[in-house]
Amino acid sequence: xxxxxxxxxxxxxxxxxxxxSRTRRGLLDAALARLSGEQSFSSLSLREVTKDAGVxxxxxxxxxxTMEALGMSLVExxxxxxxxxxxEVRSEPLxxxxxxxxxxxxxxEYVLEHELHFRFIxxxxxxxxxxxxxxxxxxxxxxxxxxxxxxxRMPRLATVSSADLQLISSLVVQTxxxxxxxxxxxxxxxxxxxxxxxxxxxxxLQIILLGAxxxxxxxxx
Amino acid sequence: xxxxxxxxxxxxxxxxxxxxSRTRRGLLDAALARLSGEQSFSSLSLREVTKDAGVxxxxxxxxxxTMEALGMSLVExxxxxxxxxxxEVRSEPLxxxxxxxxxxxxxxEYVLEHELHFRFIxxxxxxxxxxxxxxxxxxxxxxxxxxxxxxxRMPRLATVSSADLQLISSLVVQTxxxxxxxxxxxxxxxxxxxxxxxxxxxxxLQIILLGAxxxxxxxxx
Numbered sequence: 007x008x009x010x011x012x013x014x015x016x017x018x019x020x021x022x023x024x025x026x027s028r029t030r031r032g033l034l035d036a037a038l039a040r041l042s043g044e045q046s047f048s049s050l051s052l053r054e055v056t057k058d059a060g061v062x063x064x065x066x067x068x069x070x071x072t073m074e075a076l077g078m079s080l081v082e083x084x085x086x087x088x089x090x091x092x093x094e095v096r097s098e099p100l101x102x103x104x105x106x107x108x109x110x111x112x113x114x115e116y117v118l119e120h121e122l123h124f125r126f127i128x129x130x131x132x133x134x135x136x137x138x139x140x141x142x143x144x145x146x147x148x149x150x151x152x153x154x155x156x157x158x159r160m161p162r163l164a165t166v167s168s169a170d171l172q173l174i175s176s177l178v179v180q181t182x183x184x185x186x187x188x189x190x191x192x193x194x195x196x197x198x199x200x201x202x203x204x205x206x207x208x209x210x211l212q213i214i215l216l217g218a219x220x221x222x223x224x225x226x227x
Numbered sequence: 228x229x230x231x232x233x234x235x236x237x238x239x240x241x242x243x244x245x246x247x248s249r250t251r252r253g254l255l256d257a258a259l260a261r262l263s264g265e266q267s268f269s270s271l272s273l274r275e276v277t278k279d280a281g282v283x284x285x286x287x288x289x290x291x292x293t294m295e296a297l298g299m300s301l302v303e304x305x306x307x308x309x310x311x312x313x314x315e316v317r318s319e320p321l322x323x324x325x326x327x328x329x330x331x332x333x334x335x336e337y338v339l340e341h342e343l344h345f346r347f348i349x350x351x352x353x354x355x356x357x358x359x360x361x362x363x364x365x366x367x368x369x370x371x372x373x374x375x376x377x378x379x380r381m382p383r384l385a386t387v388s389s390a391d392l393q394l395i396s397s398l399v400v401q402t403x404x405x406x407x408x409x410x411x412x413x414x415x416x417x418x419x420x421x422x423x424x425x426x427x428x429x430x431x432l433q434i435i436l437l438g439a440x441x442x443x444x445x446x447x448x
Binding site: 045046048128131132134135170184187191206209212213217221 | 270353430434439
């Protein structure tokens with residue numbers, strides 16, 4: 007449902023709004039920068055983030071109610087665009103092997119372009135804060151569901167039950183995430199490492215989809 | 228090569244050795260206890276560990292040269308017995324589906340019995356300390372190689388190349404590790420969650436091995 011429009015809503019953002027959104031971005035970026043090293047989210051303090059962003063601690067609350075809310079925003083913005091991108095790739099009328107290659111390349115490229123976000127995600131996926139862990143798991147679940155919906159349209163997976171499509175999607179997502187985590191740790195001096203990671207991920211996805219195609223949902227028990 | 232035996236080596240551990248090994252254990256357990264909460268290894272200090280173990284900070288160095296050496300010992304002891312156990316399961320003359328079920332059950336049971344160790348492993352696998360990250364990755368690699376060796380003996384994987392057996396093993400290991408990480412986060416009030424996690428892991432492994440059996444190593448490019 008569209009929000010009712012009003013003069014107040016329709017007005018252009020003024021200099022105050024711009025400043026506000028710049029500060030918000032500054033806080034998010036300060037947290038990301040801190041988290042790219044050895045520090046983990048649960049040891050990150052509001053004071054550190056505001057100091058690095060160049061605002062007084064009390065100013066934090068104009069942008070986020072809690073540190074966890076800031077963390078949730080980081081999780082959200084990490085996945086929002088990526089999910090759309092991946093669906094776009096999958097909507098192209100290409101043979102499966104091409105779709106796999108394109109999906110792997112698009113995913114890894116996006117992760118490496120948003121390195122700080124995904125270093126944060128990799129670290130917090132099993133990190134100390136259970137709120138972050140659950141938020142990330144939720145995003146991955148959404149990702150997995152969207153993939154299952156797209157896989158349901160593949161003729162060779164027509165006999166696979168919805169529950170098993172979720173399983174297969176979860177295998178695919180887990181494989182691509184594992185590859186992206188290796189990619190983030192790839193040594194910059196070894197030019198062959200990234201292509202090898204992408205190549206292995208592709209072959210793994212091919213094996214999974216081969217298995218999925220011969221899998222009958224009623225066979226196991 | 229066996230170490231040369233000597234009277235000194237053969238003697239029974241005296242009370243001093245026993246005390247020494249008790250203190251060493253105390254330091255390892257103190258670290259594990261700290262790491263089971265929100266704290267991560269890179270934020271753990273020698274002072275915290277010795278305080279919890281009830282020894283003076285300087286005593287630490289009689290047992291470990293550095294905090295990282297203590298971390299490495301934790302990584303090592305997490306995997307040492309588990310690897311042997313899994314090979315034992317796989318050596319039993321059972322049909323594949325039974326082997327899969329038994330492997331999943333054995334793995335998850337072991338992880339839950341050594342909960343603190345594997346909470347530490349889950350957290351540090353992508354955590355802030357690159358030394359821990361690499362040590363854990365090395366253990367997982369060893370695990371994967373051993374599985375590949377055992378898979379090589381399966382008649383239906385006879386046409387799969389060694390490189391692809393490594394890939395398949397890595398898929399299997401990644402799947403079982405992901406399941407164990409979910410098991411560690413399972414809610415104790417929901418009795419159906421652990422069986423569901425085990426069941427899904429089993430089905431995923433079946434799909435992977437099905438795919439592996441129809442996979443020809445030369446087909447991909």
